[in-house]
Amino acid sequence: MSGGKDDMLLEVTDLSMRFALRSAPFKPKRHVHAVNGINIRLRQGETLGIVGESGCGKTTLARCILRLLEPTGGSIKLNGRDITHAKGRALREARRDMQFVFQDPYASLDPRMRAFELVREPLDALTDLPRKQADERAIALLEKVGLTAAQARQYPHQFSGGQRQRIGIARALALNPKLVLADEPVSALDVSVRAQILNLMADLRAEFGLSYIVISHDLAIIEHVCDRVAIVYLGRIVEQGAVETIFNAPKHPYTEALLAAIPDPDPQQRRRAADIQGDLPNPSAPPPGCAFHPRCPKATALCKQQAPEPRMLDGREVSCHHAV
């Protein structure tokens, strides 16, 4: 498992994605730099968690990796092959190996198709499995994520939010992908089903050597399923490393704030997170220097002028002038 460069599944280097914004007439054109110089390495069988501010660019990053978007800078290599600007057949091949579980399950499922048809669709599109076998495989996958054969014949609107998310997961697994990008895969599920899905994801990983990139706001979930974690703030990774290293001793003030804001599941410990000071940054006009400085308790003059470069500190990569 360890070592060799050949088990490197995904290499994302200096990736950027800029969106142009419609602006009022006669005003200069504005941009949102949704992803800004991101570096990620993922080995076969490894699981990376991505955590961060809402709107910091997590979904955009995932969409770039899946090449649903064409990045405006940097490169993406899957299995050693550069797919940054891949088109046609090369792109279809890359997409077979990567699947996406969407954040908003309802909006991503075709309302006119039954659950098993939704799961069968990628099989029809990218394999030549006969109809009957494809149907069986689809139903087996739905059962694997905890839906019944009878439910497999229902339409998306006849399911609850969490049940729809399970259809999305079954659909992502249909093609035996190497990499699954899961955008908030379990946030719509109650904790007991959540446990089932997370255990299922762990089993599939052990069984097929699947790799995951899991985007989640729930740090306990990240701790449970991920080997490494990347904390993102305004399009940049501010801290990255092994989950244990970072959660046990966070070095970036934003990571510290996140860990402190988790609501405690014990009502005897009523401890409301204090509101973080300062306004959220405007992604189309990011603050100068370190993007976190307007909300950072440790900010100094240096932070307002100069963006910190990533550096290694105590076994993790962190971008903060004052991390010690």
Next chain:
Amino acid sequence: MALLDVRNLVTEFTTPAGPRRAVNDVSFAVQRGEILGLVGESGSGKSVTALSVMGLVDNQVGRVTGGNILFDNTDLTALPAAALRALRGKRLSMIFQEPLSALNPCYTIGDQISEAFVAHGDSDTRKNHQRVLELLRLVHIPDPEGVLRRYPHEISGGMRQRAMIAMALAYTPDLLIADEPTTALDVTIQAQVLNLIDRLRRELGLGVLLITHDIGIVAQYTDRVAVMYGGRIVETGPTAQVFATPKHPYTIGLLGSVPRLRHRKPGEKRTRLQEIPGSVPSIAQVTQGCRFAGRCSHSMPQCEQQMPPMRERGPGHDAACYWEGPA
């Protein structure tokens, strides 16, 4: 007098096998200035309960067929559609579970929030524009001027969720139903939004029905909690009590499967999360008895035969279960 008093609510959907109950004999109350948490298995009927109260069950496929919904002493089930529309969005508002499907993709965020005012006869465009900006600031949306002009697909999931919250607060409602309001937000922003709702509760006496899967949120923000399973409320009581001494085996399983940050040591093996085996029965399956019986490790013969009634297990703490609890 409770602000919202739901009694024996039944909501049915048409299925190929005939009408089936998604919400079955549900009763609960929300007082002014109180946050009631509603938790439960996905598919247990939480959203349908909320939509029933709002009068928003799609009447092509389902309807409220029983019970009463008393809002400030008015029975909403007996109210003409126009009167209900006048309440909705003004005194009674809801944050929907899936922002992308609740927002219209063809209108900008600004237009959709202003529409909340226009629908109630406030059509001063300049004034509405100002109010919309204020609302967006209230929910901590960065660059509100810019976001106004964007379409739902041009903003992030968390921003869409905050836009929905802003819309629900367009008029200060008496009752706010929040269906998973913060799932797309990072925990620091989640805390800001929940602290905002909590402040409105304290200062303006807002009553809140908070639907969530996040047990931490229930623990920190709710006064009382109701646990749903298979279309029914199976346990309800003061949050601290229910968490300390859960009585229904489903509640026990639910609280037991909460993933907690354990601060794993380097190299320490990951533990498996505790699960409740099996899955929630589909509403198409009709049973006489307790819907949890098939998954319950304490089930007895009578559980299969008759639905256990709600029984008091402590002050204000009720559970629908025959099992007496661990000896």
